[in-house]
Amino acid sequence: MLVHLNELLQNAYTRRVGIGAFNTPNLEAVRATIAAAEARGEGVILQHAELHESVMPLSVIGPVMVAAAENARVPVAVHLDHGEHLDYLKRALDLGFTSVMLDASARPYEENVTMTKQAVDLAKSYGAAVEAELGRVIRPASGGGTDDPENLPPDASYTDPKMAKAFVDTTGVDCLAIAFGTAHGVYTSKPVLDVNRVAEVREAVRLPLVMHGGSGVTDDEMQKAIENGICKINYFTYMSLAGGEGVRTLIDGAEDPAGLRFDQMAQAAQDAMQADVERAMAVFSRG
Template sequence: MLVNLNDLLPDAAVSDGAIACCNVFGLEEAQAIIAAAEARSLPVILAVNKDMVDLAGVEAMAGMLVPMAKAASVPVCVHLDHCYEEAIVYRAIHAGFSSVMFDGSQLPLDENIRRTRQVVDVAHAVGVSVEGELGSVPYQEGRDHIKSMSTDPAEATRYAQESGIDALAVSVGNVHRKTEADSPIEFELLKQIEVATTLPLVIHGTTGIAEADLLTLKQQRVAKFNVGTTFRVAFGNAIRACMTQEPDKYDRQYFAGKAMPALQAEAERVLALLSATKQPLLK
């Protein structure tokens, strides 16, 4: 069933668990991740990142993912990840995305608030949820222009109130696209942010965070964890191994199909790790 962030995150924020937001780059990954969510009876968020927007466009991605979400036996949110351009956000909303992220983290605070508020007003009018970011979560590789800047709790209060967002992505030591789980999380800063706003909080760069820290974070008001790198590694390694073992095969679909069980297994692991322990699973 197709849902948005407001159907998932408020409850997750007050539980001892969170919702996994999984980057998907094609049909097979979406199928494997939805299958993992159904196997675990857990909700999931399918995220489309900038790379896929640039490659395929939001219309094509919505055309593929929205019907899959509607057909799923568990709640599935189709979410536009980091997007810096309002025009693309509005196209995504029109195409059927149930949730969007307008990322104004590289902008001055006043401009971030103003532009995010405009997106929120449009999105909320048609039942679409909006995530924003304050501070700036850096990248290990791939986007050198993105700043590294921790979230300011005092600014978080104003941003949350004036922008009207439904979820707040924070920068507390987390880093995008890390393969080593060694990001130093600033737990004291996170506590200050929790005092500053009642919004559900979002952590990007989950693969780079140690499991013990994830277990602590999910018991805070962190309601959504964005996960991508660990899935790309699992899927890529499985495809590479299969291609090495069968050099006479050439069909992309064949190799992707062979690799999907490895991706589903990794997705099940991540979903189970992040899920609540004190609430029953979905029936």
């Protein structure tokens, strides 16, 4: 069933577990995520990023995501990830998304506050929730899957607890993405997470916190971050890589690779992504 983001996150906040938020820029990813959540009997978040618009338009995948959530046997929130423009947020809300992220974290603090407030006002009129970001999580320059590998975030860009408190009080957001050492995409060196920072921000804002760049963080580090206040974990890169690996395995094992049909490849990708999502969900729920 389609649910409000806060329903999933408040529960996670209280229980100190994490809910996976999986980017689903294709039908196979949508179906893999729902199947994984149903197999585990847990709630999940489907999300679409504005930077995936060129790969998969919101107008095409948005209604598919909402319908998949409505038909699911577990609670599913449908979220817009990394919205940068208010009109794009509005389009997602019009399609029935139950939450949106406004990401103005690259802008000066005051501009981030102003734009986030506008997003909160807009989302409220739809009864939807808002995620914002304070501090910088390194991101790819384009819609590709990798970050600038040489530039894991310096301490200076980590989220400041006092500033976070002022930010959530002024804007009225429902959850906050914070920077504490993660990066988007594939890590080329081992990330060092500042989990004390997570605990300090949780204590200051008393809201569910969001981790971006969750792919490639060790299970142990991930669970420490969750224990300390991370409730929503954005996850995409490794799931997508798993789908690619599933297709390669199918081709390598086929007696007649030239005779493989695309629907067989799509199914192999979906099955492999489902297995990866189930594995990730087991880590996030800490049991």
